[in-house]
Each structure stands twice: as C-alpha cells, then as structure tokens.
Amino acid sequence: MSMAFETSRRLKQLPPYLFVELDRLKEEAIARGEDVINLGIGDPDLPTPGPIVEALKRAAENPFNHRYPIGRGFKAFREKVAEYYARRFNVALDSDKEILALVGSKEGIGHIPLAFVNPGELVLVPDPCYPPYVSGTLLAGGEPFRLPLSEEQGFLPQLDKLERSVLERAKLLFFNYPNNPTTAVADAAFFEQVVFYAKKYGFIACHDAAYIDIAFDGYRPPSFLQTPGAQDVGIEFYSLSKTFNMTGWRIAAACGNAEVISGLASVKSHLDTGIFGAIQEAGIAAFDLYDQVVPQSVRIYQERRDVLVTGLRQQGWQLEIPRATFYCWLRTKPGITSAVMTRKLVTQAAIVATPGHGLGDAGEGYVRLALTVPVERLKIVIERLQEISWDEDEA
Numbered sequence: 279m280s281m282a283f284e285t286s287r288r289l290k291q292l293p294p295y296l297f298v299e300l301d302r303l304k305e306e307a308i309a310r311g312e313d314v315i316n317l318g319i320g321d322p323d324l325p326t327p328g329p330i331v332e333a334l335k336r337a338a339e340n341p342f343n344h345r346y347p348i349g350r351g352f353k354a355f356r357e358k359v360a361e362y363y364a365r366r367f368n369v370a371l372d373s374d375k376e377i378l379a380l381v382g383s384k385e386g387i388g389h390i391p392l393a394f395v396n397p398g399e400l401v402l403v404p405d406p407c408y409p410p411y412v413s414g415t416l417l418a419g420g421e422p423f424r425l426p427l428s429e430e431q432g433f434l435p436q437l438d439k440l441e442r443s444v445l446e447r448a449k450l451l452f453f454n455y456p457n458n459p460t461t462a463v464a465d466a467a468f469f470e471q472v473v474f475y476a477k478k479y480g481f482i483a484c485h486d487a488a489y490i491d492i493a494f495d496g497y498r499p500p501s502f503l504q505t506p507g508a509q510d511v512g513i514e515f516y517s518l519s520k521t522f523n524m525t526g527w528r529i530a531a532a533c534g535n536a537e538v539i540s541g542l543a544s545v546k547s548h549l550d551t552g553i554f555g556a557i558q559e560a561g562i563a564a565f566d567l568y569d570q571v572v573p574q575s576v577r578i579y580q581e582r583r584d585v586l587v588t589g590l591r592q593q594g595w596q597l598e599i600p601r602a603t604f605y606c607w608l609r610t611k612p613g614i615t616s617a618v619m620t621r622k623l624v625t626q627a628a629i630v631a632t633p634g635h636g637l638g639d640a641g642e643g644y645v646r647l648a649l650t651v652p653v654e655r656l657k658i659v660i661e662r663l664q665e666i667s668w669d670e671d672e673a
C-alpha cells in the first residue's frame with residue numbers, strides 16, 4: 279500500500295488555486311460543444327517568428343549544445359541583452375557581472391527570495407499581482423506583505439504610506455510596470471521613489487519588466503534601471519516571452535546590481551544547470567530581429583485593444599485605454615463580484631476571463647481580459663457580452 283506523504287508546511291502555505299470552479303465551468307462549456315473564447319491566459323497566440331525557430335534548429339545540430347550549458351548564460355546571449363539595454367534605454371550593463379540568463383523570468387522571480395530572504399523577513403508584493411511573487415516568498419520561508427494597488431492611485435503602491443516597522447522588516451520589493459493585471463504604467467517619479475525607499479530601508483528592488491516592449495500609441499515604457507541609483511539597489515527581470523512570442527521556450531534575463539545577480543546565480547547553480555544552448559542561440563537571433571518583430575506584434579495587439587475597448591465602451595463599460603500590456607482590466611458592474619462576473623461570462627457567453635480577486639484581494643471588482651485572440655474573435659466577444667443578463671439571480 280502506498281504511504282501517505284504530507285506535503286511540507288511551506289508548500290501547504292501556498293495560496294489555494296482559485297480557478298477550480300471556473301475551470302470546471304469552462305470544461306462543461308467545451309463538453310456542451312460551445313465555441314469557448316479563452317481570454318483568461320496571458321499567453322500570446324502569435325507564433326514565434328520563423329527565423330528564431332530556424333536558429334534553434336541549426337543550433338540543435340551542434341554537439342556543443344548537447345552538453346551542460348553551465349554558467350550564467352552564453353556570453354553572446356548576455357552581450358545581446360546588454361546591447362538591447364544600451365540601445366533601448368541607454369543603460370550600461372556589464373555582461374559578465376550584471377546579467378544572468380534565466381529559464382524564463384518566473385524562474386528568477388521564484389528563486390530570488392531563496393537567495394536573500396530569511397524566515398520572518400518581509401517581501402513587499404503588490405495586490406493584485408503575478409502569483410509567483412507570493413509563492414516564491416512563501417517557499418523561501420519569507421512573509422509576503424501585500425501593497426494594495428488602487429485605481430485612484432494609478433495602481434502604484436503607496437510606499438510613503440507604509441509603517442516604518444514594515445519598511446524596516448522588508449528585505450525585498452517586487453513591482454511590475456507595465457503592470458499585469460491592471461495595465462498601469464509607471465513614470466520616472468515612481469521609480470525614483472522606489473530607489474529612495476530601498477536605499478533608506480535597505481531592501482532589494484526587483485522590477486518585473488515582462489511587458490516593457492508591449493506598449494501602444496508610441497509610448498515607450500522606461501526601464502527601472504534608467505533611474506539614478508537603481509543599480510545600487512536592485513535588478514530588473516527582462517523576458518523574451520512576451521516580446522518575441524516565446525513563452526514556451528523559457529528564456530529571460532536578470533539585469534542590474536552585481537551582488538544581487540550573484541546571489542541569484544548562486545541559488546541557480548544549485549538547482550538548475552542553465553538553458554539549453556540552442557534556445558540561447560535562438561534568443562540571440564530574436565534580439566537581432568527586434569525591429570522586424572516587435573512593432574508588428576504591437577500593431578496587432580493595439581488593433582485588438584481598440585476593437586475591445588471601443589466595443590466595451592459602446593456598451594457602457596467604463597475603462598481606461600491600456601497604454602501597454604496585452605490585457606484589459608475591466609471593472610465589474612456595481613454589486614457584481616469578480617467571481618460572479620467570470621461565472622456569467624463562461625456560462626452565458628462561453629468567454630473565459632480571469633477574476634481579479636484570484637490575483638489578490640484588491641483585485642476584487644475587476645476581471646482581466648487578455649488580448650490573445652484575433653480581432654474577429656474579439657468582435658464575437660463584444661456581441662456575446664451584449665446578451666449577458668447581469669441579474670444577480672441568473673447564473
């Protein structure tokens with residue numbers, strides 16, 4: 279008979295998976311033969327550009343890449359990242375000390391608390407947020423301290439409102455602009471405030487820049503590392519996933535403060551042995567294609583955004599036009615919770631959306647719609663939305 283093995287206290291501490299009911303309703307809609315439109319996941323539907331795939335194929339033939347890719351990532355890959363930071367942000371990075379290749383940025387985000395956070399220390403995480411900030415903290419024995427993001431405050435955490443005792447116990451801060459899920463963007467003043475508090479209280483600032491290349495109407499999101507003093511206090515996670523439609527490939531980089539990079543590299547040296555060399559070579563090819571690939575993806579997302587936002591506004595929904603990311607962060611109708619709204623969307627309209635409260639208590643009252651389906655499908659979404667009964671008594 280198989281033994282009963284209890285999972286660790288740390289694993290048990292992780293927040294429960296909140297989308298069980300939603301998944302079940304989605305499966306039921308599929309089983310009924312309904313044409314389900316999934317706006318629930320932040321995964322580009324656009325394929326990885328052909329030349330990147332070709333680079334991988336060529337590199338896969340090279341026996342050099344069949345061996346352990348030990349170290350901080352190929353020098354040539356790290357140099358490409360440095361070149362990108364120099365060209366795009368005018369930020370100078372030492373590719374040996376200040377850049378570390380990651381198996382996707384989720385991996386680096388999940389591991390960084392292990393490098394710096396002791397039990398009892400706080401990690402400041404936005405609410406709502408990308409879940410790995412919380413999970414990584416808990417798995418390291420740290421304590422997440424949530425910073426509510428509100429629309430009135432532009433979805434920026436109010437560091438100046440935090441109690442001194444909290445700031446003194448903080449070891450690390452996660453922040454993310456352009457922001458998933460709220461689509462908010464941050465300006466230089468906010469980043470300067472982060473540097474000020476990180477220096478004053480001695481915590482590490484970790485900026486998640488997953489959407490830094492997905493921005494509209496000519497807007498160019500800044501890098502945190504452009505902020506004076508940022509490299510004294512922190513790092514930025516840069517991911518190829520959204521920029522180059524490479525979510526499945528698992529490649530990203532941590533950039534910035536050499537000591538922080540070293541700590542993360544040390545944890546990683548014990549747990550993984552790097553990224554398949556052929557994927558790193560494909561990553562190098564991706565940076566070379568930036569000017570062909572990125573403006574084109576941005577145009578596609580911008581057109582989708584316009585179709586969805588215009589359609590929603592015509593039906594009386596009030597929402598800001600997202601300046602970046604491929605999401606819409608939609609306030610629910612008065613009196614309707616995120617859970618009720620997502621349930622109605624899936625049962626009455628076969629539309630899957632992410633309920634805001636699943637990403638943190640302060641996400642209650644919102645749902646996230648991902649622009650990861652073609653315009654024709656978004657037009658159907660708009661049509662179906664019109665048919666939904668918002669009467670509380672109906673499912």
Ligand SMILES: *Cc1c(COP(=O)(O)O)cnc(C)c1O
Pocket residue numbers: 320381382383384385408454458486488517518519520525528529530
């Ligand atoms: C998609 C996403 C990432 C990227 O994750 P990878 O592991 O690099 O694919 C990181 N942060 C946020 C907020 C995201 O939405």
